[in-house]
Amino acid sequence: MIHVQTRARRAGAVLAAVLTWAVLLAAASGCSSDGMDEVLGKPRAPEDVIRVSPDDGSKGVRPDEKLTVRVPGGRLESVKVVKSQDAQESEVRGRITDDGLSWRPDDRRLALAARYTVDVVALDGHGRRSARHTAFTTAVPDERFIGYVAPENRAVVGTGMIVSLEFNREIRRRAAVERAIRVTAVPPVDIRPHWFGRDRLDFRPERYWKPGTRVTVALRLRDVEGAPGVYGLQHKTLTFTVGRSQVSLVDAAEHTMEVRRDGDLLATVPITAGAPKTTTYNGKMVVTEMLEVTRMNSRTVGFGGEYDIPDVPHAMRLTSSGTFLHGNYWAPDAFGNTNVSHGCVGLRDVRGGSSRTPAGWFFDRSLVGDVVEVVHSKDKKVAPDNGLGGWNMGWKRWKAGSAVE
Numbered sequence: 139m140i141h142v143q144t145r146a147r148r149a150g151a152v153l154a155a156v157l158t159w160a161v162l163l164a165a166a167s168g169c170s171s172d173g174m175d176e177v178l179g180k181p182r183a184p185e186d187v188i189r190v191s192p193d194d195g196s197k198g199v200r201p202d203e204k205l206t207v208r209v210p211g212g213r214l215e216s217v218k219v220v221k222s223q224d225a226q227e228s229e230v231r232g233r234i235t236d237d238g239l240s241w242r243p244d245d246r247r248l249a250l251a252a253r254y255t256v257d258v259v260a261l262d263g264h265g266r267r268s269a270r271h272t273a274f275t276t277a278v279p280d281e282r283f284i285g286y287v288a289p290e291n292r293a294v295v296g297t298g299m300i301v302s303l304e305f306n307r308e309i310r311r312r313a314a315v316e317r318a319i320r321v322t323a324v325p326p327v328d329i330r331p332h333w334f335g336r337d338r339l340d341f342r343p344e345r346y347w348k349p350g351t352r353v354t355v356a357l358r359l360r361d362v363e364g365a366p367g368v369y370g371l372q373h374k375t376l377t378f379t380v381g382r383s384q385v386s387l388v389d390a391a392e393h394t395m396e397v398r399r400d401g402d403l404l405a406t407v408p409i410t411a412g413a414p415k416t417t418t419y420n421g422k423m424v425v426t427e428m429l430e431v432t433r434m435n436s437r438t439v440g441f442g443g444e445y446d447i448p449d450v451p452h453a454m455r456l457t458s459s460g461t462f463l464h465g466n467y468w469a470p471d472a473f474g475n476t477n478v479s480h481g482c483v484g485l486r487d488v489r490g491g492s493s494r495t496p497a498g499w500f501f502d503r504s505l506v507g508d509v510v511e512v513v514h515s516k517d518k519k520v521a522p523d524n525g526l527g528g529w530n531m532g533w534k535r536w537k538a539g540s541a542v543e
Contacts, residue, residue, distance in 0.1 A: 184268050184269060184270040185270065187209060187210075187212070187260060187262060187268045187270075188207065188208075188209055188214075188258045188260050188268060188269075188270040189206075189207070189208050189209070189210070190206070190207050190256050190258065190270065190272045191203075191204065191205070191206045191207075192205065192274045193272075193274070194272035194273065194274065195272075195273070195274065196274040196275070197274070197275050198275070198276070198277045198278075199248060199274055199275065199276045199277060200248075200276070200277055201247050201248045201249065201250055201276060201277070201361055201363075201369075202247065202248075203248065204242075204246065205219070205230075205242070205243055205246075205248060205254070205256075206240060206241070206242055207240065207241040207242075207256065207258055208239055208240040208241070209238075209239055209240075209260045209262075210239075211239075211262060211263050212238075212260055212261045212262040212263050213237075213238030213239065213260065213261055214234050214238055214239070214240070214241055214258065214259075214260050215259040215260055215261055215267070216257075216258070216259045217232065217234060217241040217256070217257070217258050218256075218257045218258075219232065219243065219254060219255070219256050219257075220254070220255045221249055221252050221253070221254055222252060222253045222254075222255075223249050223251060223252040223253075224251075230243050230245070230254070231243065231244045231245070232244055241258075247361070248276050249276060249360070249361050250276050250277055250278065250279055250360075250361045250369055251276065251277075251278045251279070252275070252276050253273065253274075253275045253276075254273065254274055254275070254276070255271070255272070255273045256270075256271070256272045256273070257269070257270075257271050258270045258271075279367065279368070279369045280367070281307070281367055281368045281369070282368070282369055282370070282371040283305055283306055283307040283309070283359075283364045283365070283368050283369070283370055283371065284305070284306055284359070284370070284371050284372055285303035285304065285305050285306075285319075285339070285357065285359065285372065286303065286304045286305075286306070287301070287302070287303050287355060287357070287376060288301070288302045288303075288426065288526075289301075289378050289506060289507065290376075290378070291376040291377065291378070292376075292377060292378065292379075293378045293379075293506065294378070294379050294380075294381045294505065295378055295379070295380060295381065295505055295506050295507030296380070296381060296383070296384055296424070296425065296504075296505040296506065296507030296508035296509065297346040297347045297348070297349060297380055297381075297382075297383045297384075297385075297507065297508075297509070298346050298347075298385070298422070298424045298507055298508060298509035298526070298529060299347065299378070299380065299424065299506070299507030299526070300340050300341070300342045300424065300526040300528050300529075301321050301340065301341040301342070301353070301355055302338065302339075302340045302341075302526060303319070303338065303339045303340070304337060304338050305337045305338070305339075305364070306337075307337070307364065307365065307368055308336045308337055308365060309336050309337060309339075309364045309365060310336065310364065310365035310366065311363055311364055311365060312333055312336065312339075312541035313541040313542050313543075314362055314363060314364070315339070315359065315362055315364050315370070315541075316331055316333075316339065316540065316541050316542050317542060318357070318358045318359050318362045318370065319331070319339070319341075319355070319356070319357055319358070319359070320354075320355075320356045320358070321341040321353065321354070321355050321356075322353070322354050322356075323343070323347070323351050323352065323353045323354070324351065324352045324354075325348070325351065327343045327347070327348075327351070328343060328344065329341050329342065329343050330342070330343075330344075330536060330537050330540065331539070331540050331541075331542075332528065332531075332536050332537075332539030332540065333539050333540070333541055334522070334523040334539075335523075338523065340526070340528050341355075342528055342529075342536070344533045346383070346385075346509065346529075347380040348380065349380055349381060349382050349383050349400070350379070350380060351379070351380040352377060352378075352379050352380075353377065353378050353379075353380065354375060354376070354377050355375065355376045355377070355378075356375045357372045357373065357374050357375070357376075358373060359371065359372045359373070360372060360373040380507070381505055381507075382399060382400055383398075383399065383400050383401070384397065384398070384399050384400075384404075384503070384504065384505070384508045384509075385398050385508070385509045385510075385511065386398070386500075386508070386509070386510045386511070387511050387513065388409060388411065388418075388483055388510060388511065388512045388513070389513055389514050390411040390412070390417075390418055390420075390477060390512060390513070390514050390515035390516075391514035391515075392514070393408060393409055393410060393411070393473070393474045393475060393476070393477065394406055394407065394408060394409060394474065395407045395408075395409045395483070395485075395500075395510075397500065397503075399503075404503075405499075407485060407496045407499075407500065408473040408474030408475075408485075408486065408496070409473060409474070409483055409484060409485055410466065410469060410472040410473055410475075410476065410477055410478050410479055410483075410484040411477040411479060411482075411483055411484075411512070411515060412477055412479050412480065412481040412482070412515065412517070413477050413478050413479060413480070414477070414516070416441075416479070416480040416481050417477075417481065417515050417516050417517035418461065418477075418479070418481050418482070418483060418512055418515045418517060419457065419461060419481070419512060419515065419517050419518065419519065419520035419524075420512050420513060420514075420515050420517055420518065420519045420520065421511065421512060421519040421520040421527065421530045422509055422510075422511045422520075422527065422529040422530055423456035423457060423461065423509070423510050423511070423512070423520055423525060423526075423527060424456070424507060424508070424509055424510075424525060424526035424527070424529070425454045425455065425456065425463075425504060425505070425506050425507060425508045425509075425510065426455050426456070426458075426506060426525055426526055427454070427455035427506070428453075428454050428455075428501070428504065428506060429452075429453040429454075429455075430451070430452065430491065431449050431450065431451050431452075431453070431490075431491065432450050432453045433446075433447065433448045433449070433450065434446075434447045434450045434453075434462070434464075435447075436480065438460070439459065439460035439480075439481075440460075441480060444480065445480065447468070449489065449490070450462075450464050450465065450466075451464070451465035451467070451487050451488075451489075451490065451491030451497065451498075452464055452465035452485070452487060452491050452497040452498055452500070452501035453465070454501065454504060455525070456483075456510055456525060457520060457524045457525035457527065458524055458525045459524050459525075460481070461481055461482055461483075461520075461525075462482045462483075463482065463483040463484075463485070463500075463510055464482060464483075464484060464485070464487075464497065465484070465485055465486075465487025465488075465491055465495065465497030465498065465501075466479075466484035466485065466486065466487055466497070467486075467487050467488050467489045469484065470486070472484070473485070473486045473496075483510070483512070485497035485500060509529070
């Protein structure tokens with residue numbers, strides 16, 4: 139009898155050892171047996187304990203769908219969500235609610251064209267631990283928009299530079315796009331946005347920048363919905379530095395241009411402005427482009443075939459409609475005497491250009507972002523959206539051009 143009981147105890151020990159190793163192997167492999175779960179009293183499946191939305195394996199998830207993790211009872215122990223986008227991984231920040239039953243991300247909007255992985259550990263009401271791993275991918279939009287930014291990254295510009303973004307698509311949700319762009323300066327200054335239509339957004343301070351100011355433009359447009367079904371692409375930061383102050387005053391009636399550097403008169407240069415039938419705009423204009431030599435054809439700016447000059451030297455663009463300040467070698471007797479141009483401001487030069495001429499001298503001392511103001515011309519004031527003409531708009535009206543209330 140004693141022998142039989144001993145054999146029975148040994149058989150029980152062997153069975154216990156088998157069960158122990160089965161449990162350990164199941165835990166190590168990440169797999170489980172429904173039958174074993176029933177014996178040990180564990181949850182039947184992780185998805186019954188931990189609910190994750192969007193569903194595991196979902197594809198084409200819209201950015202406005204909610205990412206949530208919750209448990210019907212017990213509490214969440216840890217939640218880790220990783221976003222993979224453009225071959226870069228980042229952890230998604232979020233928090234578990236005070237009751238321990240749910241987790242939500244800080245940023246409620248999902249990124250587009252991204253893969254999300256969700257790893258969750260939870261404890262049920264009996265202190266038993268369950269883990270779940272899920273993954274899903276978000277929609278890849280057919281249409282994207284970008285903003286072309288002026289000035290260029292790392293540029294040194296004049297004090298009249300206006301930060302200007304021109305979008306390749308019409309922006310219907312202007313407030314959302316405006317909130318995704320931040321322009322800051324050191325030393326600090328109040329910088330405000332103004333929309334021109336639905337495809338251009340400019341930023342400037344109330345007055346010209348102070349020399350030495352460093353400006354940062356942060357674009358956080360990626361996945362921002364600018365119009366129904368059209369999403370931003372850019373996530374980048376640009377900087378530029380404001381150089382010395384140079385403001386030039388063109389007097390169309392006196393046929394002169396005063397060039398002032400940091401407030402001091404540098405030179406008075408003879409000029410020719412627009413002829414009586416093709417006058418030059420009045421107002422403040424900003425140099426947006428500098429060309430050593432360029433072709434000027436009257437047909438490209440709305441005239442007929444009045445001129446086609448293949449080699450205009452020292453050309454500096456002042457408006458998008460075609461106003462330039464440039465060298466002129468074909469009207470040698472006009473400078474300081476009469477206005478003969480088709481709306482541009484001309485300075486004496488020679489064919490091929492020379493640094494010894496007034497045009498070459500001024501070109502060599504100019505920057506993109508310098509201000510050229512025209513007065514006493516028998517024309518209207520240049521429109522604020524013609525080139526970087528925003529300085530011709532009062533500050534109150536400028537601020538009213540924001541889409542964000």
